[in-house]
Amino acid sequence: MTEGCFDRIALIGIGLIGSSIARDVKELGLAKEVVISTRSAETLRRAEELQLGTHYVASAAAAVKDADLVIVSVPVGASEEVARQISPNLKPGVIVTDVGSTKASVIAQMTPHMPQGVHFIPGHPLAGTEKSGPDAGFAGLFRGRWCIFTPLPDTDPQALDRLKAFWTALGSRIDEMDPQHHDKVLAIVSHLPHIIAYNIVGTADDLETVTESEVIKYSASGFRDFTRLAASDPTMWRDVCLHNRDAILEMLARFSEDLAYLQRAIRWGEGDKLFDLFTRTRAIRRSIIEAGQDVDAPDFGRHALDPKT
Numbered sequence: 580m581t582e583g584c585f586d587r588i589a590l591i592g593i594g595l596i597g598s599s600i601a602r603d604v605k606e607l608g609l610a611k612e613v614v615i616s617t618r619s620a621e622t623l624r625r626a627e628e629l630q631l632g633t634h635y636v637a638s639a640a641a642a643v644k645d646a647d648l649v650i651v652s653v654p655v656g657a658s659e660e661v662a663r664q665i666s667p668n669l670k671p672g673v674i675v676t677d678v679g680s681t682k683a684s685v686i687a688q689m690t691p692h693m694p695q696g697v698h699f700i701p702g703h704p705l706a707g708t709e710k711s712g713p714d715a716g717f718a719g720l721f722r723g724r725w726c727i728f729t730p731l732p733d734t735d736p737q738a739l740d741r742l743k744a745f746w747t748a749l750g751s752r753i754d755e756m757d758p759q760h761h762d763k764v765l766a767i768v769s770h771l772p773h774i775i776a777y778n779i780v781g782t783a784d785d786l787e788t789v790t791e792s793e794v795i796k797y798s799a800s801g802f803r804d805f806t807r808l809a810a811s812d813p814t815m816w817r818d819v820c821l822h823n824r825d826a827i828l829e830m831l832a833r834f835s836e837d838l839a840y841l842q843r844a845i846r847w848g849e850g851d852k853l854f855d856l857f858t859r860t861r862a863i864r865r866s867i868i869e870a871g872q873d874v875d876a877p878d879f880g881r882h883a884l885d886p887k888t
């Protein structure tokens with residue numbers, strides 16, 4: 580079989596991430612059959628209207644029958660429920676993976692339900708938007724973006740290679756990490772920025788002296804960037820906060836300390852402290868751009884599917 584291809588892929592959850600995977604699989608011809616299941620009948624109907632798969636099934640348990648790759652793309656808090664549902668129908672040798680934004684909790688929720696002979700390999704594509712649902716997905720979302728795997732100690736290397744080949748076919752760059760380390764890294768680079776965005780937009784919304792219409796009318800681009808993140812799916816982000824609690828609280832504590840330092844420097848007119856920090860952070864932005872990690876750059880991901888690069 581061609582690298583990255585499977586006979587039958589089951590997609591459990593068909594929102595932004597699940598439907599983007601479905602679109603890529605269809606466009607790249609990575610599976611003969613794509614069976615889709617999701618919790619709500621309305622979303623399943625929409626997936627069928629959009630022709631995202633080849634089969635549409637109400638129950639997750641029925642969807643995974645005979646599948647050789649199962650991708651769970653649901654809010655992380657629903658991982659155990661899905662694992663429990665699909666467990667009896669997983670065929671020996673099947674690869675089960677997920678796309679959840681937190682890893683230790685998903686592993687704790689799903690591993691106990693994985694029968695012997697099933698290869699459960701947790702994963703996380705670092706690609707997305709503030710939108711949700713099957714209409715929000717698009718082909719090429721994962722191109723040039725990292726996909727991090729957090730394999731378990733007994734993960735079969737061949738199954739891991741097959742899954743890596745699948746994500747490579749989608750254009751992703753592959754990395755591996757310990758789940759706890761993943762959760763710490765993501766707490767600072769993804770979870771905290773979202774929490775800060777929810778908070779600053781909430782603060783603006785609560786102000787008595789500045790009206791909501793003024794916030795909307797005069798919002799500078801910095802504030803607008805926060806509103807994009809703060810428009811992200813409430814269920815997904817509630818679950819991320821509850822399921823990466825310790826790492827997020829650790830990073831929030833550090834953040835609050837550093838904010839207090841900044842607050843003090845502003846109060847006491849310590850311009851040199853402000854200038855030094857702002858100079859240091861400017862260098863981080865430059866490093867991101869130099870490392871080719873600027874996802875807003877017009878040519879970002881251009882080389883991902885080019886075999887010559």
Ligand SMILES: NC(=O)C1=CN([C@@H]2O[C@H](COP(=O)(O)OP(=O)(O)OC[C@H]3O[C@@H](n4cnc5c(N)ncnc54)[C@H](O)[C@@H]3O)[C@@H](O)[C@H]2O)C=CC1
Pocket residue numbers: 591592593594595596597616617618619622639652653654655657660661678679680681703704705706707708709710711712713812815819
């Ligand atoms: N949105 C983003 O930018 C990214 C999200 N992720 C992760 O991907 C996962 C899915 O996120 P999105 O696709 O953005 O969410 P979404 O809200 O667009 O889609 C979620 C899907 O899961 C289904 N679902 C919810 N509960 C379910 C259950 N108990 N059983 C079966 N289906 C259920 C919904 O019907 C929907 O089809 C989450 O774990 C999230 O942390 C990962 C990378 C980026």
Ligand SMILES: O=C(O)C(=O)Cc1ccc(O)cc1
Pocket residue numbers: 679680704705706707708709769
């Ligand atoms: O929309 C954005 O800027 C994101 O950061 C998307 C995103 C959200 C959650 C993830 O686990 C990975 C990527």
